[in-house]
Amino acid sequence: MDHAEVLALHDRDLRERARPSGPGARVERTGGVVRQVADADGWNGILWTDLDEADADAAIAEQIAYFTGLGRDFEWKLYGHDLPADLGQRLTAAGFIPEPQETLMIGEIAALALDAEPPDGIRLLPATDRVGVDLVADVHEKAFGSDSSRLRTGLLAQLAADPDTVVAVVALAGDEPVSAARMELVPGTQFAGLWGGGTVESWRGRGVYRALVAHRTRVAADRGYHYIQVDASAQSRPILERLGLVPLTTTTPYLYEA
Template sequence: MNLDRDTLLTLFDREMREHARPDGPGVRVERTGDVVRQVGAAGDWNGVVWSAPDLDAVRADAAIAAQVAHYTALGHDEFEWKLYAHDRPADLAERLLTAGFEAEEPETLLVAPVAGLSTAVELPEGVRLRTVSDADDVELMARAHERAFGSDWSRLRHQVLARLTEDPDSFVGVLAMVGDEPVSSARMELYPGTGFAGLWGGGTVEAWRGRGIYRSLVAFRARIAAERGYGYLQVDASDQSSPILQRLGFLALSTTIPHVYRPSH
């Protein structure tokens, strides 16, 4: 099945954004005016996932102000407006910046039909993959992530533990192990009813990069997605992983630039 870029993007916008499902226990998705947003506790991901495609300047400014007021009133230390390059109006990014948002690094939205992806896992000698099953494994994921990316995993630790303990059917965590040491970790979030599963993470510690672990993590998760009946995999890819994923069969649909609002205290 060879769906074109526009068809896939339309499907993604409808299933994963306009009709978004909560991404974990204890959070809710709300349609309010011209936006769809997720609202949870301070440790959850909070933010706008969709805005109306016919949004004009006046309605955009009103929607931005309303979300700032809403999340600020909740007392969270930050929330995100997940902006995509094809969102309207064309100057929505500038309007967010004017309202006090900060732009993060852009990522490429990639989607692939699961049926077209390789599920062959080819690992370097001494490396094995296994799924995450308990809180100790989550700590190993955190260790691999922090060594690979050099960034704090505390917020993600909370979210991953919640998924694993309260909604395990919507989450798959994977560890690449050398002996007792994690050298890479990745996760897959399943969105029942959408046909989509999302690939996240995939950072490998420096000494083990360039040896096929990332590709194997993709193939391993693609196999599980296929077994569970999901039709598409979606990735918000960095500049490092985007070329690899496109060689594996993913199609670049758009660019996403998270815009984060942090109320001044």
């Protein structure tokens, strides 16, 4: 896999030419900025930029004015190779709060190790209706300690409007949900994105997360996708590297409260 070529393809197809991530959202281009605008329950933020030292501060001010005018909190999703090189510092100076940095990892599906199966006592259940989505949301609240109402609302809406673009799965120990994750399939591109993999503490380190990655990737392969991409935390990166994904750059969410 040519790392520079694949990163350029990722930037073009998933950022510069991004599709709305859910019903009711829209993608707009203004100057050197591509942004998504959604309602208060959706994701609002900056997807891609073509900026330099001369116009970066004005572009930042313009986006702050736009989203605050809508009454929306929003995220500036900054990648390690975005320009200008000090864009993160400029965002911080403008009032954005950086969240923990993650690693953009991409794998060519044909080259990945996809033989990982769930550990004994675990079965995987597709989440295709409200009952399944509630299980996904419940796992996320337990695994991450955060409210999952936005996830629940967005996933239900996406399953209702365009079910071919999302795959959600829950790992059950008996009848107890212990892990969950989803996959976004981007039509017209070669990429499927893995999102939201979370496991309750008592089941971590047993191979459940690895099995969920392998399961979703096999689904992506069956549907004709070529690459898997993940924004990996420090905890998930070693697991993904063992499966064959490679780090290409970093990604950091910068949040602005309206």
